[in-house]
Amino acid sequence: MNTQEKQAIRKSIARSLALVVAMFVFAMWVMPPLYNLFCEVTGLNGKTKGQYVPVSAEVDTSRLITVQFVGTNNENMTWGFKPKDFSLQVHPGQAVVTDFIAHNPSNAIMVGQAIPSLVPHNATDYFHKTECFCFNQQTLAPGETANLGLQFIVDQEVPRGVNTITLSYTLFDVTEAFPEAVALKQRELEEKENKNILSVR
C-alpha cells in the first residue's frame, strides 16, 4: 500500500466518520426539537399552545361550538380527576371559565401534572388558553380536593368544519420529580397546624 493510497483511505474514513457523527447529532439534537416545532406549527400531536394573551375581539354569536372535556389518569396516578362540566356550548371569541376537580385520596403529599391533548388537530391553533392549571404542577395534601381552573377562548377564525372540540387532560404523578413542591406543601401544612394549635390555646 503506497502513501497516496493510505491518504485516500484516510480521507474516506474521515468523511464517513463525519457523516456518522452528523447523523447521531441529527437524531439526538435535531429530530426531537424539529418534531416539536413541526407539531407546534401543524397542531399535529394535539399539543395545545402555552398561555394566550387575549386580544379584544367580537364574539361570533352566529356559531355555537361544543367543547367537550375529558380527564384521565395516567397509570399509577391515584387521584380522582374529572371535569366539572363535561360539555359546554360556546361562541367563538367568548371567554369561558370552567374547572377540573382533583382529589388526592392518598395519605401523602403528591404532585400532579396535567398534559393536554386536543382533537381535531386542525382546531389546535384556534383553541386559546388564557389560564390553565396545566401550565404548572398541582400539589395536593393528603385528602385535599381542589378546583383547577381553566379559562379559554375559541378563536373566531376556527375552521367552518369544526363543530366539536374535545380537550383531554391526562394527569401524571410527578411527585418524585418535584421534591421542592412537596417540601413547600409540607411547610404550609405545618404552619397551618401550628396556627391551629395556637388558636385552640
Next chain:
Amino acid sequence: MAHGPAKGFTRWLYTTNHKDIGSMYLWFSFAMFFLGGFFALVIRAELFQPGLQIVEPNFFNQMTTMHGLVMVFGAVMPAFVGLANWMVPMMIGAPDMALPRMNNWSFWILPFAFAMLASTLFMEGGAPNFGWTFYAPLSTTYAPASVTFFIFAVHIMGASSIMGAINIIATILNMRAPGMTLMKMPLFVWTWLITAYLLIAVMPVLAGVVTMMLMDIHFGTSFFDAAGGGDPVLFQHVFWFFGHPEVYIMILPAFGVVSAIIPTFARKPLFGYSSMVYATASIAFLSFIVWAHHMFTVGMPLFGELVFMYATMLIAIPTGVKVFNWVTTMFKGSMTFETPMLFSIAFVILFTIGGFSGLMLAIAPADFQYHDTYFVVAHFHYVLVPGAIFSITAAVYYWLPKWSGNMYDETMGKAHFWLAFIGLNVTFFPMHFSGLAGMPRRIPDYNPLWADWNMISSVGAFLFGAAQLLFLFIVIRTIIGGKKATAEVWEGSHGLEWTVPSPAPYHTFSTPPEVK
C-alpha cells in the same frame, strides 16, 4: 507473501485477513440464525393451537422480540458483512480490506453484544418483551429491567456495523485494481457500497434513539414521556427513520448476490447493468422519505398519509426495474438449475410476492385494516426470508466451492432447496389469510377462527427449520471433503474472484490484476 495462516485458536482472535474474518462473520451469523430460528419455533409451537399450551404470555413476548432482534442484527446483517469481507476484495482485485485491524475489532465485539442480549433471558424480569421495534413507552416506562442491557447490546451492534461499513466504503473507493472503474464493478460491490452508505447514515440514528431511551429510563429526561412534555410518537418517527433504510440494508446486498448468480446460470450478461446501479441508488434514496408508512394509524393528517403513501408506491418502480432485469437476463438464456440458481429464481418470484403485499400495505386506507395483523408478518417474512435468507443461502452455495475448494453435493443441495421452498411457503403463505381475517401479531393466544391457518404455518415452520439443519450438514460436509472445484467453478462464471484457484489462497491479489 508466501506465509499462510497462523496456527491454533489465536489465528482467529488476532487475524486481520479478510477471508478469516469473512468466515467468522458467516459462522457467527449461521449460529445466530439457528438461535433466532429456535425462538421462532417456540413461537410457532405455542401458536400450533389456540389457547396457552407451552409458554407464558410474557415469555412469548420475549420470544417474538428476541427472534426479531437476533435475526435482523445477528443473522442477516453479519451474514452480508461476512460475504462482503470474503468477496469484495476478491471482486475488485484488492489484497485485503482497507482497515484490517478495525475489521477484526468490528467482528469480535459482535459475540459480546449478542452474549449480552441473550443473557437477558436469564435475568430477573426476563428478556426484552416489547417487540423488535421497541416502541416507547413499552420499552421505557413499562420495560423489564434488562432493557439497559438491550440498549448497550444495540450500541455495540451499531458500532460494529458502522465500522464494517466504513471499512467497506474505504476499500471499494480506494483499493480497486487498476482499470476497474466504478461502472465496471460487479453489482454485488455496487449494492454493498450503497448499503454501506445507508448503514453509516442510519445506524447512528438507531444509536441515538436507544440513547434517548437510556436517558429517559435512567437520567430523568422525557424525550418520549408525555408527563415531561415529550411524545411517544416521536419515538416511532426516529425509529422508523432508521428502520426503513434498515430493511433495505438487509435487501440491497441480496440484489447484488442474485445479480451475480442469475447471469452465471443463464449464461448471459446481466440485461441492464447501469439501470441496476441506478435502481439500487434510487431505492436507497427513497428509503429515507417513506418511514411514516409504518405509522399510518398513529394519527397523521390526510396530507401526510398521502405523501407517504405515494412515496412508498414509488419504490415499486426501481424494484420493478430490478425484477424485470433478472427476468430478461434469464429470457432465452441457456439456463441450468444448480442449487444457487434455484434459490435465486425462488428469490425473484417470492420477493416479488412480498413486494406486492408491500404495495397492498402501502395503500393508507387499506393499511388501517392490515396494520399489526399477520398480514404484515406475512409481508415482511416474504421479503426477508426469500429475500435476505435465500440470497445468502444462494451465495453460500455459489461461492462455497471457491472458499473451501470442494463442490457441495448437488442432490443434497437441491433437496435442501425444495424443503426450504416448501417449508417457507407453507409457513408464511397462510399468514396472509389469517392476517386478512384479522389475527393480530405478537399474541400468544387467539380466536379458534384462525386455528387452521396457524396449524399449517406451524407445520411449515418446523419443516423449514429441519431444512436448515440439512444446510448445516451440507456446508460442513463440503468443507471436509468432496469433489475438487476448478478455479472457475461454474461454466458461466465471470469476474476476478474466479481467476484465483479454488480454494482461494490465504492471500490473493498481492499484486493487483489488470482489468480491461
